Every structure is written in C-alpha cells, then in structure tokens.
Amino acid sequence: MLASAGLTLASCAKDGAETDAAIKMEAKTFKMGERAVVGLLTYNVLEASYVSQLGDAGQSKIPQDRYLVIRLAITNGGPKEMELPLFRLADASGTEFGEVQDAIFLKGWLGIVRKIGPTQTEEGRILFDVKPKVYKLIVTDGGETGKEQMGFVDIPIDFDTAEPVPTGGQIAPKP
Numbered sequence: 001m002l003a004s005a006g007l008t009l010a011s012c013a014k015d016g017a018e019t020d021a022a023i024k025m026e027a028k029t030f031k032m033g034e035r036a037v038v039g040l041l042t043y044n045v046l047e048a049s050y051v052s053q054l055g056d057a058g059q060s061k062i063p064q065d066r067y068l069v070i071r072l073a074i075t076n077g078g079p080k081e082m083e084l085p086l087f088r089l090a091d092a093s094g095t096e097f098g099e100v101q102d103a104i105f106l107k108g109w110l111g112i113v114r115k116i117g118p119t120q121t122e123e124g125r126i127l128f129d130v131k132p133k134v135y136k137l138i139v140t141d142g143g144e145t146g147k148e149q150m151g152f153v154d155i156p157i158d159f160d161t162a163e164p165v166p167t168g169g170q171i172a173p174k175p
Helices: 002-011 017-026
Strands: 028-030 035-038 041-051 066-076 082-084 088-090 096-098 114-116 121-130 135-140 150-155
Touching (some): 028 035, 035 135, 041 150, 066 114, 096 121, 114 121
Parallel strands (some): 028 150
Antiparallel strands (some): 035 041, 066 121, 082 114, 088 096, 135 150
C-alpha cells in the first residue's frame, strides 16, 4: 500500500521520478522494535507516543496537532563517519511529514546536525507535529538524495496518558 503511495509521490517530481519510485518500491518495512538495517545504518525504534504538550505547565510547548515523540537508536556499521538526514513520516496515503526542527526543548533530542562515527551507536528522540494516526518512519542509508537505500518502520498509535515529556532542563518522570 505505501509502495504505491510512494510511486504516486515520486511521479509528482520532474526529475528522477523513475529512480524515486524504484527506491520506494524496493524499500522494506520493519516493525517497531525490530532492527531495521538500511545500507550501513541500523535503526531501532524503541518507543513512540503521542503527547498533547512537552514540558510542564510553566514551560510547555503546545503542538498544532499532537506531538509524536519517537525514541530510537542508530548504529553506523561502516568504516567512516556518516551524516544522518532529518527524518520523515509517511501516512497511508503517501503524504510525508518532516521533523520539528526546533525541538531544543525536547530532552534527548538528536538535533539538526547528526553525525555518527564508525561503529558508533547514538540514541535520542525525534519529534513530529502530526495528527494521530498510523505512520511509517522513513529511514535511509544517508546516501545521496534520489539514490539512497530506504526502509520504513511502522509507527502504531499509542497515546501517552502519563505526564508530559520533560524539557531539556528537567528530570524525566519515573515510570
């Protein structure tokens, strides 16, 4: 289903439509918690939850829709440092959504510039402001746009009924 949506998205592009469609058609889908190997990078989505705000009442950030906080670990299995691109989500219709790029208030945020050394693993959080529904996290090998290897990680709906996610200067609540 997402592969055909990817084909629709790719057909909208003027240059490289065939390449983009082929990349998305060949992409494998992984379940959350599985090791998603894409090229030399291995992704593991550890948890994902929707929250209505970040931080506490005095320092909260309110989303336009809902915040989807995804905690993941990324391992570079290659011999050289790699730069990781910003992540994107795709819904069932193939519409893509980019990360919130100013999430400095999110504890454990991976940041904008993401470099990972050879044989190193980085763990952190990424943030999206989206409507609550099922998505696929698009993961790549970090290669050149239009030529990269791609995979998808299923992100199910899971509403957080606990306390808000702490901001950078706060202590995380104990489970």
